[in-house]
Amino acid sequence: MELERDMLVKTVDELNTILGLVPSIDITATDVILKKIIDKVCPLIEPKDDFSDDVIKVLLTCTTLSDEVSSIFEMKIAFSENPGKLSESFSNTDGKEVTKNTNKANNVRQRKPHIIRIEELISEGRHTSSNIVKILTSEFPEVKKETVANYIRSAKSVKYTQYKHVAVEDINGVLRFDETAKEIV
Numbered sequence: 168m169e170l171e172r173d174m175l176v177k178t179v180d181e182l183n184t185i186l187g188l189v190p191s192i193d194i195t196a197t198d199v200i201l202k203k204i205i206d207k208v209c210p211l212i213e214p215k216d217d218f219s220d221d222v223i224k225v226l227l228t229c230t231t232l233s234d235e236v237s238s239i240f241e242m243k244i245a246f247s248e249n250p251g252k253l254s255e256s257f258s259n260t261d262g263k264e265v266t267k268n269t270n271k272a273n274n275v276r277q278r279k280p281h282i283i284r285i286e287e288l289i290s291e292g293r294h295t296s297s298n299i300v301k302i303l304t305s306e307f308p309e310v311k312k313e314t315v316a317n318y319i320r321s322a323k324s325v326k327y328t329q330y331k332h333v334a335v336e337d338i339n340g341v342l343r344f345d346e347t348a349k350e351i352v
Contacts, residue, residue, distance in 0.1 A: 170225060175201045178225045182208055185216050206231050214239045220247050281307045282329060285318050289334050292343035299342065 176194050179201060183191040192204050209229040214236050218226065223240045226232060232240075281303055288299050296319050303315045319342070321327035322334040332344040 170198070170202065170228070172198060174221060174225055175205070177219075178205055178222045181218050181222045185218060186211055205229060212236050220244060278329070281310050281315070282318060285315065285322065286330050289319075289322060289330075289342045289344055292341065294342060295340040296336070296342060297340075 175198055179192045179194050182188060182205065186208065188208070192201070192208070194201075196204070205225070206229050209226060209231040210233065212226065212232065216236075218240075220243070223244055227237060227240055227244070284303060284306065285299060288294050288302060294302070296316070299319060300312050300315045303310060304312055318329075319334070322330055322342075323336065325333050328334070330344065332346060334342050335345045336342055
């Protein structure tokens with residue numbers, strides 16, 4: 168890509184301003200020297216640096232631009248060229264394709280297996296909190312006792328429960344879902 172003098176000058180101006188270069192790059196240098204200097208300055212660019220689209224296109228020609236910055240700049244350019252298309256595919260540094268999913272039905276958060284198991288045990292209506300903790304930590308060794316206890320505690324709260332009904336504890340400490348309680352939506 169052959170760069171015009173005015174684009175090189177605009178790029179140098181933004182590099183001087185955004186990166187706060189001291190001493191600043193002299194825009195009176197020849198095109199060849201400006202290209203070499205821009206290439207030397209590219210490793211200083213960080214992902215948060217906000218350049219104009221025209222300058223980003225120039226910076227993408229640099230061989231010394233980091234992969235992370237290059238990926239972000241490519242996404243910015245792709246979005247600015249086609250802002251209405253939210254399902255744009257990009258390649259990350261691992262070479263895997265990353266796509267934004269715009270289908271809301273697929274964005275439903277999947278509950279973890281141990282949370283589902285807690286619901287099953289409470290639904291049975293024959294386990295105490297401590298029994299549920301023992302059962303869950305034996306079935307899911309990666310889950311901490313404190314985590315299970317927190318889930319049980321939140322199941323008993325109208326405000327924090329993740330389940331359809333609130334869990335209640337009877338006089339013997341046995342947990343069950345209160346079917347008569349107002350359904351949580």
